[in-house]
Amino acid sequence: MTDAPRARRAAILAVAAAAALLVGWPIARLLGVALEEGPAQIVTTLTGARVGTAVWNTVWTAALTALVAVLAGTAAALVTERTGVPGRRWLRIGILLPIVVPPFVSAFGWTRAFGPRGLSDQLFGISLPGLYGPLGIVLVLSVAATPLVWLIVAGALATRVEPDLERAARTSGAGRIVTLRTVTLPLLRPALLSAAVVVFVFAVNAFGVPAVLGAPAGFTTITTRLYQDLALSADPAAFVRATTLAVSLIVLASAVVGSADALLAGRATSRTALPAGAPAGSAGGRVLALLLGGAIALTTILPFSALGLAAVTRAAGLAPVPANWTLDNFATAIDGRFVAGLGHSLLLSVVAATVVLGLGAIAAGVLRGRSRSLGTTVTLGFAVPGSALAVGVLLAYGGWLRNSLAIILVAYVAKFWALGYRQLAGSVDRLPADQVRAARASGATPLDALRSVIVPFMRPSLVAAWLIVFVFALHELTMSSLLYGPNSATLAVVVLNVQQLGDSTVTAALALLLTGIVALAAAPLAVLWAVLAPAGTNGRRRRRDRRPELAT
Amino acid sequence: MTFTGGLAVSCRNVTVGYGPASLVIPELDLEVDRGEMVALLGPSGSGKTTILSVVAGFLRARSGEIEVGGRLVAGPDRHEPPERRDLAVVFQGYALWPHMNALDTVAFPIRRRGVVAAEARREAARILDVLAIGHLADRRPAELSGGEQQRVGLGRALARNASLYLFDEPTAHLDAALRERLQSEIVLHRRRSGAGALYATHDTSEALALADRVVLIRGGRIVQQGAPATVYACPVDLWAARLTGPASIIDVRLGGRGPGRVPVDVAGCAQTVEVESADPVVAGPVRAVVRPDWVRLGGDLPATVEMVAFRGPHADYRLATPAGSVGLRVPGRPVIALGEAISWTLERLWVVGDDAARPMDVSL
Numbered sequence: 001m002t003d004a005p006r007a008r009r010a011a012i013l014a015v016a017a018a019a020a021l022l023v024g025w026p027i028a029r030l031l032g033v034a035l036e037e038g039p040a041q042i043v044t045t046l047t048g049a050r051v052g053t054a055v056w057n058t059v060w061t062a063a064l065t066a067l068v069a070v071l072a073g074t075a076a077a078l079v080t081e082r083t084g085v086p087g088r089r090w091l092r093i094g095i096l097l098p099i100v101v102p103p104f105v106s107a108f109g110w111t112r113a114f115g116p117r118g119l120s121d122q123l124f125g126i127s128l129p130g131l132y133g134p135l136g137i138v139l140v141l142s143v144a145a146t147p148l149v150w151l152i153v154a155g156a157l158a159t160r161v162e163p164d165l166e167r168a169a170r171t172s173g174a175g176r177i178v179t180l181r182t183v184t185l186p187l188l189r190p191a192l193l194s195a196a197v198v199v200f201v202f203a204v205n206a207f208g209v210p211a212v213l214g215a216p217a218g219f220t221t222i223t224t225r226l227y228q229d230l231a232l233s234a235d236p237a238a239f240v241r242a243t244t245l246a247v248s249l250i251v252l253a254s255a256v257v258g259s260a261d262a263l264l265a266g267r268a269t270s271r272t273a274l275p276a277g278a279p280a281g282s283a284g285g286r287v288l289a290l291l292l293g294g295a296i297a298l299t300t301i302l303p304f305s306a307l308g309l310a311a312v313t314r315a316a317g318l319a320p321v322p323a324n325w326t327l328d329n330f331a332t333a334i335d336g337r338f339v340a341g342l343g344h345s346l347l348l349s350v351v352a353a354t355v356v357l358g359l360g361a362i363a364a365g366v367l368r369g370r371s372r373s374l375g376t377t378v379t380l381g382f383a384v385p386g387s388a389l390a391v392g393v394l395l396a397y398g399g400w401l402r403n404s405l406a407i408i409l410v411a412y413v414a415k416f417w418a419l420g421y422r423q424l425a426g427s428v429d430r431l432p433a434d435q436v437r438a439a440r441a442s443g444a445t446p447l448d449a450l451r452s453v454i455v456p457f458m459r460p461s462l463v464a465a466w467l468i469v470f471v472f473a474l475h476e477l478t479m480s481s482l483l484y485g486p487n488s489a490t491l492a493v494v495v496l497n498v499q500q501l502g503d504s505t506v507t508a509a510l511a512l513l514l515t516g517i518v519a520l521a522a523a524p525l526a527v528l529w530a531v532l533a534p535a536g537t538n539g540r541r542r543r544r545d546r547r548p549e550l551a552t
Numbered sequence: 553m554t555f556t557g558g559l560a561v562s563c564r565n566v567t568v569g570y571g572p573a574s575l576v577i578p579e580l581d582l583e584v585d586r587g588e589m590v591a592l593l594g595p596s597g598s599g600k601t602t603i604l605s606v607v608a609g610f611l612r613a614r615s616g617e618i619e620v621g622g623r624l625v626a627g628p629d630r631h632e633p634p635e636r637r638d639l640a641v642v643f644q645g646y647a648l649w650p651h652m653n654a655l656d657t658v659a660f661p662i663r664r665r666g667v668v669a670a671e672a673r674r675e676a677a678r679i680l681d682v683l684a685i686g687h688l689a690d691r692r693p694a695e696l697s698g699g700e701q702q703r704v705g706l707g708r709a710l711a712r713n714a715s716l717y718l719f720d721e722p723t724a725h726l727d728a729a730l731r732e733r734l735q736s737e738i739v740l741h742r743r744r745s746g747a748g749a750l751y752a753t754h755d756t757s758e759a760l761a762l763a764d765r766v767v768l769i770r771g772g773r774i775v776q777q778g779a780p781a782t783v784y785a786c787p788v789d790l791w792a793a794r795l796t797g798p799a800s801i802i803d804v805r806l807g808g809r810g811p812g813r814v815p816v817d818v819a820g821c822a823q824t825v826e827v828e829s830a831d832p833v834v835a836g837p838v839r840a841v842v843r844p845d846w847v848r849l850g851g852d853l854p855a856t857v858e859m860v861a862f863r864g865p866h867a868d869y870r871l872a873t874p875a876g877s878v879g880l881r882v883p884g885r886p887v888i889a890l891g892e893a894i895s896w897t898l899e900r901l902w903v904v905g906d907d908a909a910r911p912m913d914v915s916l
Contacts, residue, residue, distance in 0.1 A: 164647035167610055167707075169633035171641040172663030172712060182660070186651045 011366040016116035018359055022414035027250065027384065028393030032322065033395055034247040036241055041339070045244040054225040055248055061137050061210075061221065062203035066196045068142040074192060076292060080150075081157045082184075085289040094112045096294035100522045101304065102492060103144040103476035104208025105511040109303030110140050110497060111212070111214075111312045112508060117317050119306040133217040140209050143299045145199040152198065156191030157184075162504035200332025201253050205385040207478035208492075212499065222249050223387045223478060229436055230482055246388035246450070253383055257311035304515075324504070329509035333498075339511065340487075341494035344405060348490065349521075352412040354421075356469045357462065360420030364428045394483065404483020411479045416472055420465040427461035463524070471522045475514065491517070560584045560716040561607060561639075566616030568606050568772070576602050578773040579714040580616070584748040586715065586763040589739070591763035592752040593795065599772035601644075601753035604718045607750065608641055610837075622716030635664070640712035642738075644721040646701045647695040648708075654680060655689040658707040662777040665713075679707045683737065699730040703737070708739055717742055717749040723758065724874025726866065735762055748819030756797055760784060768792050784843070786830065789904055793841040798868075799840045802901075806835050810903065818898060823851050829903035844868065849888075851897030852903035860886050871896060 034042065046049055060278065080091050098106060113119050114128035116314040120129040131138060161184055185192075192377040207223040214224060226245050252382035309320035311329055318324045384392075394402070395410045401407035450502050453464075478494040493513050499507040563582045569575035576597055584590045592600045593812055599814070605611040607618060609625065609632060618626040621638035625631075640661070648657060659676035663669065680686045683703050702722055709717055719738065723731040739762055742749050755761050759766050760780040765779040776788045787793035790801060807815035810827035825841075827833070855871035855878070867886040871878045880896065886893055 162645070162647065165649055166699050166707070167608070167634065168643060168647040168649070169660070169717075170610075171608055171639065172661035172708060173635045173638075174631070174660070178664070185651055187649070253683065263759050446901055 003422045008366055011362055015359070015363045015366060018417075022410065022417065023389075025454075026396040029249075029394035029395040030243060030246055030250070034243045035245075041240070041243055041246075045241055050220075051225065051241060051245060054220045054245070055252075057214075057331055058204055058221040058223070058226070058249075059133065059252065060301040062200050063135050064138045065141040065145060065203040066199040068138060068197050069145035069149050070192055070524045072142060072295075073146045073195065074153050074188070076146065077150050077153035077157060078180075078184075078318050079288050079292055080447060080458075081154050083285055083288060085285045085292070087289055087293070091289065091296070094157070094293065094300070094355045095150050097143050097296070097300050100471070100519045101300070101515055102208065102474065102477065102511075102518065103140065103206060104212050104477055104492075104496065105475075105515050106138045106300075106303060107209040107368070108137070108507060108511055109307040110136065112504070113303040113306035113487075115200070117307065119302075119320065122160055122319055132213055133219050136205075136215070137210050137211040137219070137221075138446075139299075140213065141203050141206055144209070145202050148198055149195040152191050152195040153188060156188055161187045166343050193249075197256050200256050201383055201385070204249060204252055205387070205478065207387060207481065208496065211496065213322065219232065220322040221384070226387045226391070227481060230394075242391055245383075247390040249385040253385055255343045267273060268411055307508050307511055310505055311512045312509075313505055315387060316504040329505045330513070331450045332506050333509040333513065337489065337494050338491070339515075341489050341491040344476055344488060347493040348409055348412060349406060349470045351472045352416060353407060353466045355409075355413050356416050356420040357466050360424045360465055361462070362514040363421050364424035370372065383418075384415075386411075386415060386476075387482060390479040390482040393479075403488060408480055408488060408490065411483060412473050412476065414480065415476075419472060420469050422469060423461055423465040431457060467524055468523065469517055474521055475518050557596075558586045559619065560586050560588070561621075561750065562617075562619045563607065564617045564641070566618060567614045568602055568611055569614055575614070575772065577606065578729075580772070580774070582767065582774065584716065585749060586748050587743070587746050589742065589749045589751060589762060589764050591759035591766045592769050593756065593766050594754065594769035598754075598769045600754075600769055601720055601771070602772065604641070604720050604750060604752055607716075608632055608639060608718055609637050613737040617651050617888065632658060636715050637887070639716040639784075640709035640714040641718045641720065642702070642705050642722045644708045644724050646693070646698075646705045646725075648701055648704055649777075652695055653689060653692050654696070654704045654707070658711050661708060661712040672767070675789045676707070676711060679711050680704075683707050683710075694763050698726050699734060701728065702734060706734075706738065706741070710745065711821045712914075713745075714844065717736050717745075717747055719749060719751040719753075721753055722751075723755075723866055731758070732869065737784060738762070756795065760796070770794060784830065786902060787841060787904065791842070792838075793904060798879050800844075800876070801839060802842060802878060803837060803839055804901070805837050806833060806903075808835055808847075809833065815863060816898070816901070818853055821874075823852065823898055824898040825898050827898070827903060831902050839905075840903050840904045842878055842898065842901050844879040846898070846900040847878060847880045848873075848897045848899055849882060851892065851895050854900065855894055855896050855898045857888050857890055857894060859891050860890050 018481065046055065059508050059528050065181045076091075076095050078096070079085055080088050085091060101109075111118060111130075115121070116127050120128055128136070153191065165183055165187065166179055169183045174182060180317075202467060204221070207227065208222075210219070210224045211227065214221060220228075222245050226242050226249075229235075229242040229245070245364075310316070312327065313320050314324045314328070327355045391410055393407060393414065397407055397410060401410070433451050435457075439453045440446075457537045474492070475492055477496060480490040480493050481496060484490060489497070491514055495510040498510055553570065555877075560576040561582070561584045563580050566576055566577060566580040566582075580603065582590075583601070592603060594600050602611065606626075612631055613626050616627075625636065625637045633861050649660075650699050652660070655673060655676050657674040658679050659669075659832070662672035667675070675887075677686060677689060680689055683706065685700055685703050685707070688696060688704075690699055691700075693704070702725075706914060722738070723734050723742035726734060735758060738751075751759070751762060760783075763780055765777060765803060766777040766780050766783045768783065770791065776783055776792050776889070778786070783792070784798050786800070787796055793799040793801070802818070805817040806827065807822070810833040811822055811829050812827065814827045816827065817825055824830065853873060855873040857869055858872045858877070859868075859870035861868045862885060864885045866881050869880045869882070869886075871880055873896070878896070
């Protein structure tokens with residue numbers, strides 16, 4: 001029985017090697033190139049007016065986005081998980097809807113809905129001032145990030161804040177508000193902090209939204225600056241500037257993640273969840289449902305509808321009435337570049353999802369309960385902003401793989417490995433160890449046990465991990481826009497390029513097609529979510545649903 | 553608003569459920585006097601926790617009225633939230649707030665009464681001292697053992713100064729020795745406070761030991777209620793007999809009318825036995841409950857010992873008799889070996905019908 005530890009050691013080595021190649025080496029190269037120029041050069045670059053402005057813009061819009069999204073997502077989670085609002089299932093779906101819309105598509109939808117010559121301008125003569133610029137960036141990023149916050153907070157409400165803890169406060173004489181202030185929110189604090197960190201990193205990482213909404217207003221962030229320096233400029237000084245910017249992105253993200261990790265250390269304990277106790281449906285519940293539903297309609301459904309209308313309208317600026325409708329935009333949109341881009345995106349997404357599933361499963365299996373640092377490296381890939389990771393990958397492997405699909409694949413796998421790993425590691429942690437032991441004690445070989453006990457138990461997680469990576473890869477823009485070559489543009493890049501040429505109706509058609517494809521891929525995911533939602537197991541959810549009308 | 557004398561809680565025609573077709577509590581009428589401890593005894597899933605939840609206000613009743621401390625808290629178009637009901641709850645899983653230490657936890661309900669912080673902490677410290685955990689005041693739940701945690705939970709409930717205490721299997725997660733200690737503390741402090749209490753449990757000995765009155769719950773209905781000695785001696789049906797303690801069920805033939813001392817034919821052997829029953833019984837075949845302490849070693853009836861279990865203060869035997877399997881309890885250590893043929897005497901039996909289809913009360 002000495003080969004079991006040996007096999008394990010080999011697997012750990014393989015995971016470590018993959019982590020080093022995919023994440024470690026690109027980041028090391030990035031740091032190396034940036035430091036080559038010397039600290040003086042870094043300081044000069046960072047304090048230079050153009051770069052300094054971009055860094056400062058990134059920091060404050062990301063911080064504001066984190067604040068807005070955490071407030072909105074927490075309020076939404078408290079409403080759907082802790083009050084008896086009618087139509088709770090539909091509200092949950094509505095809240096999660098933005099996940100399938102690529103953020104830059106959503107930004108484009110907002111310009112069609114609330115921008116100058118957008119839907120609200122045409123109908124009522126009002127448009128949102130400041131949509132092009134920081135205000136619009138913060139709003140659209142907040143809408144895109146709210147589902148992330150909702151998922152984290154709803155999960156914490158289900159696991160950390162047992163309903164009995166709130167009931168104990170109520171029977172101690174505390175009203176709803178006092179209970180929220182003294183019990184619910186203090187227990188949610190770690191979740192709120194990690195949600196804020198996730199949103200901050202997401203916003204720092206964002207490229208499509210500032211590209212669509214910031215560039216026309218001359219408002220640059222680190223990622224759009226990087227794109228200009230790297231993709232649109234051949235100047236060697238621009239490349240050095242880009243590496244410095246990429247490093248500052250990493251420093252920014254890891255400073256926030258690191259300090260949050262320190263704050264959260266040792267507080268991750270959570271006890272098992274009991275069926276949630278939610279107050280009964282009432283007039284107040286209907287008002288809450290209306291408010292939340294209205295917010296979803298205004299921020300998600302309306303922009304998307306405006307996008308749909310723009311896509312079928314003959315030319316930008318025409319009233320979106322049936323007389324002006326046409327399908328020509330789709331005919332124009334579906335050209336050679338679109339088909340090639342679709343092919344590249346599907347190929348990359350399928351391969352990336354499959355590779356990540358394999359790597360993630362191995363990592364989750366061998367890292368179970370040990371080698372925390374290796375797990376951290378895997379997760380790091382996701383925390384490193386995409387632009388920085390792309391520059392690092394370019395530096396590390398650009399020599400051989402420049403302008404190929406393979407270099408995009410390397411970046412995808414490095415970035416999304418963590419997504420698959422997280423999903424599978426959670427499932428591995430819940431593996432019923434005694435069931436495996438029972439299988440072995442009944443005469444099963446390790447392989448039999450894997451096939452008959454472990455895989456059936458993990459099947460939902462395996463499917464979910466594959467689909468999540470597939471969906472994320474399908475609408476990835478940040479890294480693709482920096483790494484693509486003449487013959488390796490992905491679908492999202494094609495859409496962005498058309499958008500930047502300024503043909504808004506064709507862009508709308510393309511954006512609609514892109515979202516349709518993503519939504520199609522995400523549909524099975526939504527079904528999975530409905531079965532496992534929101535953060536509990538099937539059985540737990542059924543028990544909760546079986547409870548009678550729950551009271552205040 | 554109606555006031556009802558000295559009752560701690562009164563439930564009238566309370567129903568709970570999702571719809572008329574699926575009621576968790578079909579209809580509940582239950583009263584607890586001030587100073588009275590009532591145990592809700594039933595297997596898991598019988599509706600005990602649901603009853604406590606509807607009284608506490610965690611659940612909304614479909615119909616019926618609930619008064620707590622003489623004040624209507626639930627009725628038609630009326631549903632007072634838990635914080636406005638004059639009651640306190642001790643939870644099965646303790647439900648201690650992980651971010652608060654013992655002192656702040658116990659001070660929490662006092663603060664909610666509007667007492668200023670310093671005064672509330674003084675009062676909380678007094679309660680912790682009474683419960684002998686004053687030295688644990690600044691510990692958080694993670695730093696406390698299960699027994700200490702539940703004592704903090706008890707302290708939090710006592711600090712509420714309520715007319716009614718609801719205990720939801722508070723000792724279920726504790727080991728036997730701790731359970732007994734906590735039980736005696738619950739009895740002592742609850743009695744001292746003079747409030748009424750509803751105590752849900754699936755543990756028969758706990759219910760019989762703690763309560764002034766035991767209420768047997770099955771499917772959300774009250775099957776029987778009475779003093780602990782009564783529900784033990786006079787179960788309304790076979791289900792109630794098995795729930796309220798060790799019970800052997802045997803088929804015998806009565807030679808006369810009961811209740812009273814009646815000649816009984818136990819598998820062909822005649823004996824005079826104390827026959828008891830809820831309703832008068834006539835001569836003929838009956839099904840009877842026999843408790844282990846209603847049987848004596850020695851006598852005319854034959855049996856073989858088919859199981860011996862040493863329990864410490866006493867030993868339990870199972871006897872294979874011509875009338876069926878009969879349990880027997882004898883103080884001290886086992887004196888008969890497995891498989892040995894012995895003789896025994898039936899001193900007393902309780903005549904029951906089959907399981908009652910509808911709830912009934914027995915008052916003896």
